[in-house]
Amino acid sequence: MDKEVTVGVDEFSLVLFYPIYDICNDWQSTAYSMIQEFIYKADIEMLLGKVVEMHDKKPQAYSQAFTIENAPYYFAIAMHDNFVHMGILVMFTAQAWATYQERYYQMYGESVNLAKFLRMIDSPFYKFRLSRIDLTADYKNFDDLSPHSIYDKLENEQYIIVDCNDRHSKRKISAVQNDLATETLYIGSRAENSQSLLRVYNKKNEQISTNGFRLDEALNCENWVRIETSFRGKYAHQITEQLKSVFDDISMSQFIASKICDRYRFFDVSTEHYTDFTQYLIEISKNSNYPALRCESPKNNSLNKSIQHIIYGSGLFPLIYKISIIWGDKAVVEFWSILYEIYKKYHKKKLEINPQIRAWLRKNFLSLSQQSLSDCFVSVDLTKIDVAEIVNKISESDNSFTLTAINTSSNKNIVDTQIVSDEEFERSFYSKDME
Structure with a gap:
C-alpha cells in the first residue's frame, strides 16, 4: 500500500465569555441566552440532534451541562450558576467533531473546518477562544515507523526534538509499554496545566481494541501511527487568533502542519537532518506563512x-x-x-x-x-x-x-x-x- 500522510483536528474545547468587561447582574439568564445563540449559530440541533440536560459526566467544576440526546459520543455545553468568569465551556470530542463535519457536508454540500466553524459562531452576544485543541498527523503504511522505534531512538539520543528555530531544550519523555514494547510515548508534561503535549501512538491498534468510529480505516491499512499535539492555555488562545487568517481546506492543512512543527520537529543526529516523518509535515506546511506559537521566556514566579x-x-x-x-x-x-x-x-x-x-x-x-x-x-x-x-x-x-x-x-x-x-x-x- 502507498504511504499516506494526513493532518486534522481531533478534539477541541472553547469557552464563550460575557462580552462586556463589567459585572453581570443576571448571569444565569444571560448564560442561557448565550448558549441559545451558540446553538443557533452553529446549527447544533440541526446537525447533531436535540440538546438536553446532562446529568452524568458533566465537565469538572461546572454546575450545569447540556449534551445531545442519545448521542454515541461525548459532547457538552457547560456553565456554572454563579461564576461569570468561568464562561460557557463547549467540548467537542473527536467523534462529535467528525459527526458534525460529516452532517454539515450532507446538509450543505460543502466541507467545514475549524476556522470556518469559528467564523460561523461569531456573535455580539459573547466573545470566545479555544481553551484546548488537539492537532494530529496520521502516517499510514509507513513500515519503519512505530512508537517503539521513535522512543528507542529518543532514549539513545539518536533523535532529538527541536522547535521551528532549531532550538533543542530538555523535555520530559515518558512511555506506556506492554511486554517491553512501547505502545504510546509522550513528550512533555501530562499535567492538566501543561501548555503543550505531544503523544505518539499506534492508531490502528487503538481503533481495533476500542472498536472506534474509524475502525474501517484501521482495517484497510497496513499500519497507522498518529502524532498528536495538544495545545492549551496561551497556545490555544494564539491558535484562535491565527485561525482568523485560514479560509480553505488547503490552508487549514498547512496551518495544522505548521503548528505541530512549531514545537515538535524530530531531528536525526546521525544524518543531521529532520526525520522523514517530520519532513513530510514541513512539506505540507510549505508556502504558508503563519506566525510561530510564542514560547514566553521562563520567569521565576515564586513571589x-x-x-x-x-x-x-x-x-x-x-x-x-x-x-x-x-x-x-x-x-x-x-x-x-x-x-x-x-x-x-x-x-x-x-x-x-x-x-x-x-x-x-x-x-x-x-x-x-x-x-x-x-x-x-x-x-x-x-x-x-x-x-x-x-x-x-x-x-x-x-x-x-x-x-x-x-x-x-x-x-x-x-x-x-x-x-x-x-x-x-x-x-x-x-x-x-x-x-
Whole structure:
C-alpha cells in the first residue's frame, strides 16, 4: 500500500465569555441566552440532534451541562450558576467533531473546518477562544515507523526534538509499554496545566481494541501511527487568533502542519537532518506563512502568589483606605515606615536564620535577582499601570510629617452600608480583575 500522510483536528474545547468587561447582574439568564445563540449559530440541533440536560459526566467544576440526546459520543455545553468568569465551556470530542463535519457536508454540500466553524459562531452576544485543541498527523503504511522505534531512538539520543528555530531544550519523555514494547510515548508534561503535549501512538491498534468510529480505516491499512499535539492555555488562545487568517481546506492543512512543527520537529543526529516523518509535515506546511506559537521566556514566579494575595486577598488596601480617611494620605506613608521598623526590629533577624527561608533563597535568589521587581507582578492584572515607574518613585517620597485626624462627620463620601470584612470586601471589589 502507498504511504499516506494526513493532518486534522481531533478534539477541541472553547469557552464563550460575557462580552462586556463589567459585572453581570443576571448571569444565569444571560448564560442561557448565550448558549441559545451558540446553538443557533452553529446549527447544533440541526446537525447533531436535540440538546438536553446532562446529568452524568458533566465537565469538572461546572454546575450545569447540556449534551445531545442519545448521542454515541461525548459532547457538552457547560456553565456554572454563579461564576461569570468561568464562561460557557463547549467540548467537542473527536467523534462529535467528525459527526458534525460529516452532517454539515450532507446538509450543505460543502466541507467545514475549524476556522470556518469559528467564523460561523461569531456573535455580539459573547466573545470566545479555544481553551484546548488537539492537532494530529496520521502516517499510514509507513513500515519503519512505530512508537517503539521513535522512543528507542529518543532514549539513545539518536533523535532529538527541536522547535521551528532549531532550538533543542530538555523535555520530559515518558512511555506506556506492554511486554517491553512501547505502545504510546509522550513528550512533555501530562499535567492538566501543561501548555503543550505531544503523544505518539499506534492508531490502528487503538481503533481495533476500542472498536472506534474509524475502525474501517484501521482495517484497510497496513499500519497507522498518529502524532498528536495538544495545545492549551496561551497556545490555544494564539491558535484562535491565527485561525482568523485560514479560509480553505488547503490552508487549514498547512496551518495544522505548521503548528505541530512549531514545537515538535524530530531531528536525526546521525544524518543531521529532520526525520522523514517530520519532513513530510514541513512539506505540507510549505508556502504558508503563519506566525510561530510564542514560547514566553521562563520567569521565576515564586513571589507572584504572595504578592497577589497581598493585593487581592489580605485586606491590606481597605486598611490603607481607612488610615487615609482618618489621618490623611501622608499617614499611609507613616504606616509603611512603622511596618518597616517592626520588620527590622522584630522579624529580620529571625528570618535570617529560618531554615525554610534560607532554602527558598538558595533555590530562587539567582533567577529572581536577574529579573526586575515589576516582573513579580505578572500574575496581577496591572496592564494599565507602570509598576517599574511606581517602584522608582517610592524612594522620592517624603516621610516627614505628623498624624492629623480628619473630621469625618461631614464627609459625604462615607456611606452607611452593610459591614463586611476587609478580606471579603477585597475579594468582591477585585473579582472582575481576577477573571
